[in-house]
Amino acid sequence: MGKRNRNFKESIRYFFLKYTVISLILVYPLFFAFMVIILKINTINNTKQATNDISASLEHVYRNYYDEINKMSNSNTVINLINNRLHSNTIYDEFYKFNINQKVKSVFYIVDNDGIFLISTTTADDEISKPIVENITLRAAEKPNEVIKQTDIVNYSNNKETVYTFAKSVKDGNGKIVGCLIYQLYEEDLQQLIRVRGNEIAVVTDEYSNIIVTNNNSVKGLMNKFIPKYYYKDKYVNLDVDKYYINKKALSTVPIYVYTLNTIEIKNMIFVFYFLFLIIVSIGFWFLINYFANRMSSRNTKSIDTLILSVNELQNGRMNSYVDIKSGDEFEILGNQYNIMLDELNALIKKNEELFSLRRIVEIKQLQSQFNPHFIFNVLETLRYSILIAPKEAEEIVIGLSKLLRYSVNYKGQKVMLRKDLEYIEDYLKLNKHRFNDKLKYNIDIYEGVKDAYVPKLLLQPIIENSIKYGYLDKDIIEINVAGELNDGIITLEVKDTGTGIRKEQLDNIRRSLKESENITEHTGLYNIHRRLVLLYGGKYGIEIESIFGEGTNVKLTIPYEKSDI
Structure with missing residues (x-):
């Protein structure tokens, strides 16, 4: 059986369909591999970015409270309150001005050496106040020159919970400890701080792995600790039945650690969607490539028709009959050369029209100049006086003006001998x-x-x-x-x-x-x-x-x- 003969149009269509289908067969697995790699890279980048964002926010919160407690512990107003019970309203104002500008709000206490709460921004019953006096104030007194930081979970009656405490002793002018300042940070505000777009789980712990705050309770272990189960180079962990990429970062100013986790497993549903996508795209591509194959196979014929039509229009006087051929072959080159030829032809016509227009403008301007009423008036005034005083000169003026006007009006040529133009200049100067x-x-x-x-x-x-x-x-x-x-x-x-x-x-x-x-x-x-x-x-x-x-x-x-x- 002999080889089937195809004309030029059919050959283009056949080879277009053949190589397009081959390309698609190669693209599908590459697309899948690319999708897996991109998902993994995106997960890693999102996790690291979330770690950096949360760490920066916590650094800012920590620095604000650290600076504020140091400032307040050295305040004379605070010392006077503890020693003399004065200016409590001023201290409340100071706290609320500070607290309202913080992303993470807090509870504020001032306690004297007798365990009396001189300032309290919320109701503190015995279950709350007793641990503060017996634990926090004693630790602060042991290190009077340091800011005490610790993880404390305190439940308040208003259904709010604090999870982290700043405390520092207050000393009078003689260096004697007279009381203690305490800030306790709300968990709900820290929760908002660690919610970062593109991240699934965030955990903040102290140096002993105690969880300060997290947005997923499934990470909490015994005694509220977070101890991840790594399975590959401290980068991947198992959590429940899923695998996560994990990133850890320590705050530069305090031993607090930020963990961010994002799942790296591609769900079975993604595979289902992927194959459905392939089927739909394949069907769509089949109709699309058939359409484009027919378009491509007829493009060369269309290019020839376009050129013939434009040439006929040019013959009929249409000087804007340009062609737009984007075939990428010799027909496109031919079309571009035709357009260049048409540009040159139009430029030549425009140049001649502009030259003709300029010549007319120059001649009209010169006529206007010669017949300018002001110029004629001055010449005639000179002529009037010359008739009385110098008749010979008056005769020369009349002859000169006559020649000037005759040359301007009657001489039709665009070019003249310079000798002729100089005669005109001579008359004009005279x-x-x-x-x-x-x-x-x-x-x-x-x-x-x-x-x-x-x-x-x-x-x-x-x-x-x-x-x-x-x-x-x-x-x-x-x-x-x-x-x-x-x-x-x-x-x-x-x-x-x-x-x-x-x-x-x-x-x-x-x-x-x-x-x-x-x-x-x-x-x-x-x-x-x-x-x-x-x-x-x-x-x-x-x-x-x-x-x-x-x-x-x-x-x-x-x-x-x-x-x-x-």
């Missing part, structure tokens, strides 16, 4: 010369070989206009020099003036704006010239500005030499 007389001096020194170059129309006029417009702000007389030369196929044109100049901050803003794709300053003329040159000739051409405030401004313009066809 008109301003008539206005300002000796207050304006100018000189045009352009290399003759440059004058036949083909340049953008109205190239220098906005620069010269700025020199006149801003140059007289703080100056009575300004001089404008226009120069041009040709070096290695590059034309350099300079407009220098001796006007007011530009402040450094403003100059920095202008230079920064020339690097942007959109104008961010009010200097429209300079920006439009620079942007138009960049679009026409490239980024290395355009405008450079140098200026010293109070001395003048130098604007340098560079463009490639382009010989006129005329």
Whole structure:
């Protein structure tokens, strides 16, 4: 029987299903092993973290009570109470201010040498007071310079229980013991302190393994002691029928030990859920991989259809007919190259549109500048006086203004010979010369070989206009020099003036704006010239500005030499 022939689409579907099923068969046991390891690591980390958290909390509680009992035992108010029975209210206030800020609350006593309870924050009958007098006060008297700490379980009538005691003798100014201070900590508050999220069992013992507090009574042995049954390197214990990971830590300031325990056995129910999960996931995967196999097998055909559709749309003038092919093969490369080609085409169109728009803006701005009512008014005022005083000069003004307006309005080309543009500049400067007389001096020194170059129309006029417009702000007389030369196929044109100049901050803003794709300053003329040159000739051409405030401004313009066809 011959081998079955499959087409390209069927082959993709077959191999996808084959290798996916193999992968799933390998993943299931790995997933189970990973789950067991993660559960164990998580148990160990939770146990250790719980130990650290509980230890830190107990350290804080211990330090607070240790400091407080030392402070109170040296208090003159306490000594006066014991000796003279004075200021009991003050001591009650001190205790309640301290106690209310503690996570673990306590019962407070002051007992004199005769066993009389001078201060008691709860009702203490003989069953409670007698052990205190016969045990705690005697131990404190034996070590008068130390704080006595011991595990004591005391049941009170209000159904509360204390489990740990701090005590210290009180001495008068002569060093004589006059009484004893006692703090007994409530079990219910310690219970809250050892309840840590992610931990099952917590046990706190003293140095003799006596349980101070625990959240699970099953750990209590004979005489209220906790003696864990280790079975592996002091890390694992048997408790009832379960196995637990155990972590132990001693408090740094007192021989109190914190034990935290978490079970490490994976319950049978987890295995049941695991296999149910595998069955459900397997069924779901079977339908899912069949779906994806069909999708993948038809993707290449879809990629080709997408490309053909986009090319047809492009032919019909839709310039945004991009393709989005994520096949990861040669079709994706082809689609990316098509998108790059479309980007370049759109960029070229946008560049031409922007260049055309800038040219129109420059021409409109120049027309507005020439027909600016203020400028026309000043010229006509000069003309009115010249008709009476200097008819010859009036004739020159009329001719110059006529030529200026005719050039601005009638000349349609985007590029002109520099010689033609210089005639316009000459007329413009002459008109301003008539206005300002000796207050304006100018000189045009352009290399003759440059004058036949083909340049953008109205190239220098906005620069010269700025020199006149801003140059007289703080100056009575300004001089404008226009120069041009040709070096290695590059034309350099300079407009220098001796006007007011530009402040450094403003100059920095202008230079920064020339690097942007959109104008961010009010200097429209300079920006439009620079942007138009960049679009026409490239980024290395355009405008450079140098200026010293109070001395003048130098604007340098560079463009490639382009010989006129005329």
